[in-house]
Amino acid sequence: MSGGSRAETSAGGTGQARNAPPVRPAWRLALARVDALLGRHQSITIVLGLAIVAALLPQIVLLPPFNGFGTQKDFIGGFADAGVFVLLAIGLNVVVGFAGLLDLGYAAFFAIGAYTYAYGASPFSGLDIPFWPMLLVGAIVASMFGVLLGAPTLRLRGDYLAIVTLGFGEIVPVVFLNSDKYTNGTNGIVGLSQPSLYGLFGISGFGFTNPWPYFVTVVAIIAVAFIFLYRLQDSRIGRAWVAIREDELAAASMGINTVTTKLLAFSIGASTSGLAGVFYASKLSIVSPDQFGFTVSFTALAMVVLGGMGNIWGVAAGAFVVYEIQSQGLKQLGSFVQSLNVPTFALGPLSVNLGSINFINFQYLLYGLALVAMMLLRPEGLFPSRRRRSELHETPDEAAESNEELVQA
Amino acid sequence: MSAAATPVARRRPRVGRLNNLLVIVLVLIAAYVIIAIPSGDQAQQQFVNAVTIGAIYALIALGYTMVYGIIELINFAHGEIFMCGSFVSWWLLTTLGFSGAISDPILLIGVLILAFAVSMVVMGIVGVVIERLAYRRLRNAPRLAPLITAIGVSFILQNIVFVVVSNSIVTTPQIIPNTQLALGPISINLINLFVIVLAVGLMVALQLFIGRTRLGRAMRSTAIDRDAAQLMGVDINTTIALTFFIGSALAGAAGVVQGLYFGITVFNIGFQAGLKAFTAAVLGGIGNTTGAALGGFVIGFLEVISSVWGQGRWSEAVVFGMLVLVLVFRPTGILGQQLADRA
Numbered sequence: 173m174s175g176g177s178r179a180e181t182s183a184g185g186t187g188q189a190r191n192a193p194p195v196r197p198a199w200r201l202a203l204a205r206v207d208a209l210l211g212r213h214q215s216i217t218i219v220l221g222l223a224i225v226a227a228l229l230p231q232i233v234l235l236p237p238f239n240g241f242g243t244q245k246d247f248i249g250g251f252a253d254a255g256v257f258v259l260l261a262i263g264l265n266v267v268v269g270f271a272g273l274l275d276l277g278y279a280a281f282f283a284i285g286a287y288t289y290a291y292g293a294s295p296f297s298g299l300d301i302p303f304w305p306m307l308l309v310g311a312i313v314a315s316m317f318g319v320l321l322g323a324p325t326l327r328l329r330g331d332y333l334a335i336v337t338l339g340f341g342e343i344v345p346v347v348f349l350n351s352d353k354y355t356n357g358t359n360g361i362v363g364l365s366q367p368s369l370y371g372l373f374g375i376s377g378f379g380f381t382n383p384w385p386y387f388v389t390v391v392a393i394i395a396v397a398f399i400f401l402y403r404l405q406d407s408r409i410g411r412a413w414v415a416i417r418e419d420e421l422a423a424a425s426m427g428i429n430t431v432t433t434k435l436l437a438f439s440i441g442a443s444t445s446g447l448a449g450v451f452y453a454s455k456l457s458i459v460s461p462d463q464f465g466f467t468v469s470f471t472a473l474a475m476v477v478l479g480g481m482g483n484i485w486g487v488a489a490g491a492f493v494v495y496e497i498q499s500q501g502l503k504q505l506g507s508f509v510q511s512l513n514v515p516t517f518a519l520g521p522l523s524v525n526l527g528s529i530n531f532i533n534f535q536y537l538l539y540g541l542a543l544v545a546m547m548l549l550r551p552e553g554l555f556p557s558r559r560r561r562s563e564l565h566e567t568p569d570e571a572a573e574s575n576e577e578l579v580q581a
Numbered sequence: 582m583s584a585a586a587t588p589v590a591r592r593r594p595r596v597g598r599l600n601n602l603l604v605i606v607l608v609l610i611a612a613y614v615i616i617a618i619p620s621g622d623q624a625q626q627q628f629v630n631a632v633t634i635g636a637i638y639a640l641i642a643l644g645y646t647m648v649y650g651i652i653e654l655i656n657f658a659h660g661e662i663f664m665c666g667s668f669v670s671w672w673l674l675t676t677l678g679f680s681g682a683i684s685d686p687i688l689l690i691g692v693l694i695l696a697f698a699v700s701m702v703v704m705g706i707v708g709v710v711i712e713r714l715a716y717r718r719l720r721n722a723p724r725l726a727p728l729i730t731a732i733g734v735s736f737i738l739q740n741i742v743f744v745v746v747s748n749s750i751v752t753t754p755q756i757i758p759n760t761q762l763a764l765g766p767i768s769i770n771l772i773n774l775f776v777i778v779l780a781v782g783l784m785v786a787l788q789l790f791i792g793r794t795r796l797g798r799a800m801r802s803t804a805i806d807r808d809a810a811q812l813m814g815v816d817i818n819t820t821i822a823l824t825f826f827i828g829s830a831l832a833g834a835a836g837v838v839q840g841l842y843f844g845i846t847v848f849n850i851g852f853q854a855g856l857k858a859f860t861a862a863v864l865g866g867i868g869n870t871t872g873a874a875l876g877g878f879v880i881g882f883l884e885v886i887s888s889v890w891g892q893g894r895w896s897e898a899v900v901f902g903m904l905v906l907v908l909v910f911r912p913t914g915i916l917g918q919q920l921a922d923r924a
Contacts, residue, residue, distance in 0.1 A: 268725070272724075324905070324908075324909040325909065330725070330728075332863075332908055334728055335863075336904065336908060339904050340901070342897060342901060343902070346894075346895075346897055346898050347898065349894075350894050350895060473729070473732065477729055481725075533748070536736050536739070537736070537737060537740035537744060540732075540734065540735070540737035540739075540740060541733070541737060543730065543732060543733030543736070544715055544737065547722075547726045547729050548719070551722070
């Protein structure tokens with residue numbers, strides 16, 4: 173990302189110098205300098221960016237119309253849950269967006285992370301391992317399952333992988349549901365320990381009544397994941413993923429071990445999902461098989477596709493927006509329509525009462541429509557990564573550029 | 582065409598596929614006589630159940646395998662077509678005022694023909710429309726795009742039914758009377774016999790269509806090499822649309838059977854059934870229509886065996902475990918892929 177932006181600014185500069193004297197206002201120079209500085213210190217940029225977002229969000233919900241929808245505390249709890257989906261989406265983005273593998277059983281790793289925490293810290297298992305090391309354990313266990321599933325199947329063609337992961341995503345909840353002895357079956361495992369900071373920083377504790385520590389924690393986890401994934405994306409491995417996505421045969425002939433590289437994408441995606449699972453389990457304090465069905469995988473996929481495959485910030489934004497629409501937007505739309513008191517339409521035997529429609533039921537219909545529409549109309553997503561956009565709109569862009577050059581010459 | 586080309590074409594065993602299908606049927610009958618009959622009534626009943634369920638999966642698997650064979654797309658929406666087909670027949674039969682078995686044989690046959698015709702035509706058209714609107718534009722897009730679109734279409738269909746029709750289990754009229762027939766040593770319920778005969782009949786018809794007709798030849802050549810087929814004057818768009826029509830119509834027929842046989846349907850049956858039918862298609866060798874039939878019967882037996890052993894709740898895990906094993910050790914399936922593999 174940073175390399176790309178610098179290259180572009182310099183290219184623009186020379187272009188201008190050739191044709192006209194560069195007239196650049198001071199603010200643009202300053203902006204360019206800040207941009208270059210931030211580009212060089214990517215991790216600081218990420219932390220700063222997330223800190224700004226995390227500081228602004230709680231203030232925004234105090235403004236109308238959001239303050240009418242709930243208290244600030246409700247919103248903060250919702251944001252912490254949204255953070256779980258942000259984690260899921262940026263993890264899935266590694267698999268789908270970077271490496272171009274369609275993983276439809278992503279919720280399985282989420283479930284594995286959550287159940288790992290349930291084993292580590294609940295009365296059911298009798299253990300009480302603190303939350304912080306369990307984060308790491310959950311991620312490692314999930315990535316191990318990623319390798320276990322990926323090792324035999326990643327040799328297969330891409331679309332077989334999709335169906336195998338779909339099957340895996342179906343099996344894992346079934347296993348958790350049916351192994352009553354080890355997972356307490358359909359009732360799930362309850363009473364999971366909440367995280368604790370042992371009075372550090374004067375924070376007394378995480379609790380159901382106080383969502384703030386969860387919010388801060390999830391933002392911190394997201395920041396760490398962001399830094400990790402951004403650095404991976406710009407690394408040799410990240411470039412290998414893109415190469416495989418674009419042309420596996422060519423990548424293999426350039427000396428990339430495609431199976432290992434794909435496996436790495438798979439397990440890193442799984443580990444992020446495991447992290448999300450541990451956090452989710454600790455916040456909810458209960459895990460049960462029905463929380464991890466195909467709809468979770470599907471929602472995560474919709475988030476990645478909407479946000480823009482391959483763009484970490486875009487995917488995170490997509491996840492946040494989709495989650496808020498699903499948890500708040502549709503509910504508010506319903507009560508808004510109800511408040512309008514629209515009279516019942518009657519067309520012969522058909523009568524439609526808009527006020528009685530439960531918009532939350534339309535959630536997955538909307539996701540489905542969004543997926544199809546995005547693929548047909550804007551496959552690069554709402555916030556595309558620069559690389560993806562150039563791939564998908566190669567011809568018109570290049571044609572336009574060469575035209576410009578002709579005109580200028 | 583030229584006289585020289587004809588003998589070469591003749592030498593290839595065109596009816597070979599039909600022979601394979603006959604072999605499958607004969608093996609099933611032999612297994613029934615050798616294994617099921619000596620093991621008592623219970624085993625006979627379970628055997629017939631397995632074949633019946635297998636026939637339903639086979640009908641769905643045919644659509645997967647045909648579409649995959651021709652445009653290499655896992656049509657995730659195919660399971661939902663099956664589900665919609667079951668709702669079409671539910672709607673038709675309840676609108677006509679039926680609620681239970683029809684004893685008048687002529688009326689019964691008439692209603693059955695009507696139900697199958699309506700469901701198959703409606704679902705066939707739905708399949709063609711989906712192909713036209715969602716898949717055609719993505720035919721040359723990166724592989725991920727049509728797959729994601731197919732998932733989207735599947736959720737659209739499922740949730741249209743969920744929102745518009747019903748969000749819970751719907752009871753469908755079982756119009757075929759519950760009569761036990763005795764054919765020599767074979768004892769079989771009328772509904773089982775009907776489902777098996779219907780499924781085998783549809784499969785034979787499909788094999789003949791693909792193997793013996795001009796349009797079938799167009800489908801085969803498009804599957805082998807789309808560009809070459811186009812150069813030879815095959816209308817690719819029509820051929821692919823036809824493939825979708827036939828595949829979806831078969832799924833629609835399976836949907837009617839679901840209603841008649843199980844007496845219930847629900848908006849989310851398509852997902853599971855689709856996944857199992859896809860497993861069947863892969864098991865038999867994707868792109869291979871006889872293989873799909875074979876795979877369907879294997880899945881049917883797996884399911885019934887696991888439920889007989891009292892492990893019915895594990896049957897899904899068994900089927901998907903099977904899928905993973907087949908893909909890992911023999912990705913071309915039992916009978917192998919007959920259609921070209923361009924990946």
